Amino acid sequence: MIIQDELHLLLGPLGSAVSLYECAIDQLCSRKDTKGNVIRPKIISSTATTRNTSLQIRALYDRKVSIFPKNGTDYDDSFFAFYKRFKNEGDTDWTYVAKRKYMGVLPTGRTQMTTQIRLAAILFVHRALFEQRNYELISDKDFIKAADYYYTVISYFNSLKEVGKTDAQFYQEFTKYTRRLYKRVLRFSHMHECLYVYNDHFRKSELTGRLTGEEAVKELADAQNRKWDPQMRLPYQDEDNKWQRAKLPADMVLATNMISVGLDVSRFNTIIMNSMPRNIAEYIQASSRVAREKEGLVITLHSPFNQRDVSHFEKFREFHEKLYYYVEPISITPFSPKSVERFLPLYLAAIIRQKYSGLGNRKDASNINDSLSTKIKDELKSYFKERTDRSDTLPMQEAAILTRGMLNVIINQIDLNIGIWLDAANRMGQNLVYYITKYGRRNPNEVSLFASPEDFEGDMPTDKWLVPNALRVIEPESVIHVIR
Numbered sequence: 001m002i003i004q005d006e007l008h009l010l011l012g013p014l015g016s017a018v019s020l021y022e023c024a025i026d027q028l029c030s031r032k033d034t035k036g037n038v039i040r041p042k043i044i045s046s047t048a049t050t051r052n053t054s055l056q057i058r059a060l061y062d063r064k065v066s067i068f069p070k071n072g073t074d075y076d077d078s079f080f081a082f083y084k085r086f087k088n089e090g091d092t093d094w095t096y097v098a099k100r101k102y103m104g105v106l107p108t109g110r111t112q113m114t115t116q117i118r119l120a121a122i123l124f125v126h127r128a129l130f131e132q133r134n135y136e137l138i139s140d141k142d143f144i145k146a147a148d149y150y151y152t153v154i155s156y157f158n159s160l161k162e163v164g165k166t167d168a169q170f171y172q173e174f175t176k177y178t179r180r181l182y183k184r185v186l187r188f189s190h191m192h193e194c195l196y197v198y199n200d201h202f203r204k205s206e207l208t209g210r211l212t213g214e215e216a217v218k219e220l221a222d223a224q225n226r227k228w229d230p231q232m233r234l235p236y237q238d239e240d241n242k243w244q245r246a247k248l249p250a251d252m253v254l255a256t257n258m259i260s261v262g263l264d265v266s267r268f269n270t271i272i273m274n275s276m277p278r279n280i281a282e283y284i285q286a287s288s289r290v291a292r293e294k295e296g297l298v299i300t301l302h303s304p305f306n307q308r309d310v311s312h313f314e315k316f317r318e319f320h321e322k323l324y325y326y327v328e329p330i331s332i333t334p335f336s337p338k339s340v341e342r343f344l345p346l347y348l349a350a351i352i353r354q355k356y357s358g359l360g361n362r363k364d365a366s367n368i369n370d371s372l373s374t375k376i377k378d379e380l381k382s383y384f385k386e387r388t389d390r391s392d393t394l395p396m397q398e399a400a401i402l403t404r405g406m407l408n409v410i411i412n413q414i415d416l417n418i419g420i421w422l423d424a425a426n427r428m429g430q431n432l433v434y435y436i437t438k439y440g441r442r443n444p445n446e447v448s449l450f451a452s453p454e455d456f457e458g459d460m461p462t463d464k465w466l467v468p469n470a471l472r473v474i475e476p477e478s479v480i481h482v483i484r
Contacts, residue, residue, distance in 0.1 A: 002029070006261045007047035008281050010060060011330040017468070019060050019334030020343045024350040026062065027383060048288075049281035052329040058398045059332040062387055100291040104316040106302045106309075112274065113165065113173075116155070116301055119272055120252060121178040123153050125185055128196040132186065138230050148228040149294050154253045154271040156286050162274060163208055163254050170204050170252065195233055205250035207258050216258070223253060224265050260285040269296035275303045276312055280326045335406040342453070344413045345465035349450065352376060353434070365449050366432040368425045373418050384410050417465055424449055424463060 002025070004010075010018050029041040043061050050056065057065040072078035076096075084097040107115035130147060137143040157163045179197040186192060195201055205219050232247045249267070260282060271290045277283045290296035300316075302309035312319055319326065333339055353360045356376065358367050384407055391402040425432050428447045435450045436442065451464040460466055 002041050002043045004043065004045040007045040007053075007056070008049045008285075008330070009261065010056070011332060015056070015060065015330070015332040016334045016336070016339040017343045017346070019332060020339070020347045021350060022060055023383070023387075024347050024354070027351060028354055049284050049324065049327050050330065051327050055397060055401070056330045056332060058394070059334055059401050062390070099295050100287070100298060101295070102287070102298045102300060102316075102320050104300050104302060104313050106313045107304055112301060112303050113169070116166070116272060116274060117169070117173050117177050118181075119299060119301065120153060120155065120174055121181045123150075123270060124178045124196065124251060125181050127151060128182065128186055128192045132192060144229060148249070148267055149269050151228045152223070152249050152251065152253060152267060152270070154255050154259070154268055154289065156255050156259070156271055156273050157208075158256070158275055158277055160208060160210060160256065163206070163210070163256060167204070167206070167254060171199050171202065174252075175199050175202050201233070201246075201248060203248055203250045204252045204254060206254045207263075208254060208256045209258060220263070220265075223250065223267065226250075227267065255286075257282060257286065259289050263289050264292055265289075266293035268292070269294055271296075271298050273298060273300045275301065275306060276309050279328050280323070281328070284323060284327070333401075335402045335410065337406075337409050340406070340409050340413050342466070343468075344410065345417055345450075345467050348380070348414070348417055349434070349465065349467050351380070362435065362437065363430075363433050365421070365434045366425050366428070366430050368421055370422070373422050377414055377418050380414055381411055420463060420465065421449060 026040060031039050033039055043063060045057070053067070054065045057063055069078050069080040072080075076083045085094040086097065087094050105115065105119065110118075127147065127150070130150075131138070134143055155166060157166070175197070179193075182193060182197045205223060207216060207219055207223075211219065226247060226249045228249055229247070232244075234246050235243055236246070238244050253268075257277070269290045271287060273283070273287060277286065287298045287300075290298060300312075302313045304310065334343075353364075356372070358364060359372075384402075388402055388404065388407045391399050393399075424447070431443070431445045431447050433446050433448055436446060436448045449465055450467040451461055452469050453460065453466045454469070
């Protein structure tokens with residue numbers, strides 16, 4: 001059994017790459033029973049945001065989709081789950097409970113950056129306002145927990161360029177406007193000014209692709225574990241009576257789509273969405289990072305210079321009432337000539353090293369010969385021919401995923417790559433390896449069969465297999481603007 005979470009992420013170039021890789025997994029996990037029938041693995045996938053699921057499942061796994069749980073008799077009650085609701089005495093209708101509230105903002109006469117600064121300042125000042133109005137509860141556990149829930153603001157961006165702009169202005173414009181707004185609203189109440197408006201007490205964090213894996217893990221752990229505590233806002237004594245520096249959680253977390261999946265932090269309950277993401281599924285996933293445990297607020301800051309943003313703002317309520325209805329269909333083309341040319345070597349590297357004895361280790365690349373190469377080509381071609389035969393019996397849209405023309409492209413690429421391998425083995429002999437190791441001692445005469453596409457600019461080598469180091473190494477997507 002194979003379990004795949006977050007199925008909606010496997011789309012576009014990444015989905016095409018994963019589809020070919022899944023061909024290898026499907027072959028390696030299949031077996032024959034006593035009657036010679038092929039028993040394929042069961043695959044269970046989950047997602048909250050998807051459309052044309054049958055096409056996506058067919059392209060990825062060559063399976064028929066079966067959705068669970070099935071729709072119930074009522075739209076709000078599927079028997080397995082139902083919307084939380086309540087009814088007060090005397091009411092005739094139920095009131096549904098929503099933990100997440102969406103608020104749309106469209107600036108006029110101000111830039112989006114200026115509006116973002118002012119929104120963040122309002123949220124920052126409200127923390128001080130909340131403490132002032134509940135000052136007698138400053139040591140109460142429930143108050144501390146409530147204050148911590150809304151202390152940190154996530155600011156979500158669609159590109160690293162926008163992250164850089166905000167990052168550069170955080171300790172200048174953001175804090176400056178927060179001080180200005182604080183003095184308008186609170187003046188000098190309870191000495192809060194020194195705790196809420198000066199740069200020494202402001203902290204920002206980041207969860208973006210600019211971080212390394214180790215840095216991202218550290219930042220996430222810090223966001224989860226460092227909580228707001230009024231006793232730790234100034235230097236304090238620990239249990240051993242040693243003085244420690246003040247500890248405060250981040251005031252703002254600069255984030256990109258890195259946070260869209262797998263981030264489940266109960267402290268995050270406020271987010272500013274800076275412009276609409278390119279697809280609705282991303283908007284749903286990113287905004288769902290807040291209100292995981294308590295009520296949360298999503299402020300969508302639309303760009304007045306983006307027609308798509310303006311359109312969403314004009315129909316803000318209607319759009320959010322049917323949010324999942326607007327999720328876009330997913331496109332995957334795993335067997336297009338470009339996809340096969342780019343990702344078939346990855347499939348070949350995975351299936352050959354796992355399936356055929358004597359070819360698994362790094363130095364076994366030289367073990368290939370004419371008879372073994374013929375056997376490999378025949379078996380791999382047979383798999384794709386059988387899949388094409390199954391594709392011919394499917395409905396038109398699903399059948400178009402793998403056609404006879406695409407099969408010919410796959411067969412030609414298998415012949416080409418196995419030929420490159422066989423030719424390299426004949427020329428290099430025992431010096432041929434799959435890849436050059438970066439660790440330990442190695443033979444300086446070794447020559448690798450694999451090469452990573454990101455290591456080359458311009459023309460790619462024709463005597464190597466271009467095998468990406470990761471499925472995330474994909475070509476950038478092209479954006480088409482329709483003028484007329």
